[in-house]
Amino acid sequence: xxxxxxxxxxxxxxxxxxxxxxxxxxxxxxxxxxLKGETRTKAFLEKNPNARIPVVAVEGEYLAESHAILWYFxxxxxxxxxxxxxxxxxxQWMCFEQYHVEPNIGTARYHxxxxxxxxxxxxxxxxERQKDARRALNILNKHLDGRPYMVSKRYTLADIxxxxxxxxxxxxxxxxxxxxxxxxWLDRIRAQPGFIxxxxxxxxxxxxxxxx
Numbered sequence: 001x002x003x004x005x006x007x008x009x010x011x012x013x014x015x016x017x018x019x020x021x022x023x024x025x026x027x028x029x030x031x032x033x034x035l036k037g038e039t040r041t042k043a044f045l046e047k048n049p050n051a052r053i054p055v056v057a058v059e060g061e062y063l064a065e066s067h068a069i070l071w072y073f074x075x076x077x078x079x080x081x082x083x084x085x086x087x088x089x090x091x092q093w094m095c096f097e098q099y100h101v102e103p104n105i106g107t108a109r110y111h112x113x114x115x116x117x118x119x120x121x122x123x124x125x126x127x128e129r130q131k132d133a134r135r136a137l138n139i140l141n142k143h144l145d146g147r148p149y150m151v152s153k154r155y156t157l158a159d160i161x162x163x164x165x166x167x168x169x170x171x172x173x174x175x176x177x178x179x180x181x182x183x184x185w186l187d188r189i190r191a192q193p194g195f196i197x198x199x200x201x202x203x204x205x206x207x208x209x210x211x212x
Contacts, residue, residue: 002027003057005047007034008199009114011106011164012066013054018160019073022194027056031204035115067094067161074157086151093150093158096136097165104133105165108172114201119173130174137169137179144181148188155192163189168198 004020004027006013020027032038032053039051048055048064055064056072063069074080081087108129111117119126140162143150150158167186169176176183189195 003030004028004054005030005032005044005056006054007032008204009201010034010053011102011168011198014198015066015160015164016054016056016069016073017198018164018196019070019079019157021196022079022160022192023073023077024194025073067098067157070094070157070161074160079155079157079160081151081154081156086154086156090151090156090158094161096139097158097161100132100136100139101162101165104129104136105169105172105174108133108174109165109168112173113168113171126173130172133169133172133174137166137174137176137182140166141179141181144185149185155189159185159189164198 002020002025004013004016006016006029008014008029008031017027017029032044034053038044039048039053044055045051047057047062050064052064054066054069055062056069058072063072081090108126111122111126112119147153149155150162163186166182167189176186
């Protein structure tokens with residue numbers, strides 16, 4: 001059985017959950033509480049010396065970094081385009097996600113929602129992250145005008161990657177109301193076969209967690 005080490009409310013962990021669900025691949029989710037330092041234990045550092053999630057245990061080895069994991073499971077599936085150019089564009093948007101979406105929406109959301117810090121106690125950093133996040137959302141919204149998905153007319157790993165943090169922008173203090181194309185795209189992704197929602201902090205309080 002594949003083991004996925006992650007943190008349920010993490011968008012990077014959720015990317016892997018979503019792909020595995022849509023591929024129909026069974027896995028065990030091992031929840032590690034970031035706020036308690038559970039990714040910095042000796043046992044986990046042996047799996048990933050970078051102390052970051054997600055990590056998957058598969059075929060006797062450990063693989064880290066969300067997009068590397070997406071590629072490992074998704075490479076020869078319907079979630080990767082056929083043409084070389086479209087595969088390149090898919091990777092282009094996955095890089096965009098890691099440089100412009102995840103660091104901004106993810107960081108603001110972490111402080112506001114996961115840590116529960118008041119905005120006035122975060123200061124200028126929060127404003128800068130939100131400003132950069134809105135710039136990224138404007139780019140995505142414009143790109144999606146007239147397109148059902150990020151690359152051609154096909155749902156790909158790029159959509160899975162970008163959905164993870166974009167759909168929780170409100171939790172980063174960023175309204176999605178101005179971004180009609182993005183909101184329609186989010187609905188299309190939610191309608192995909194095998195779609196599962198992200199586990200929230202509230203959900204965590206209601207369910208038993210797997211042992212590490």
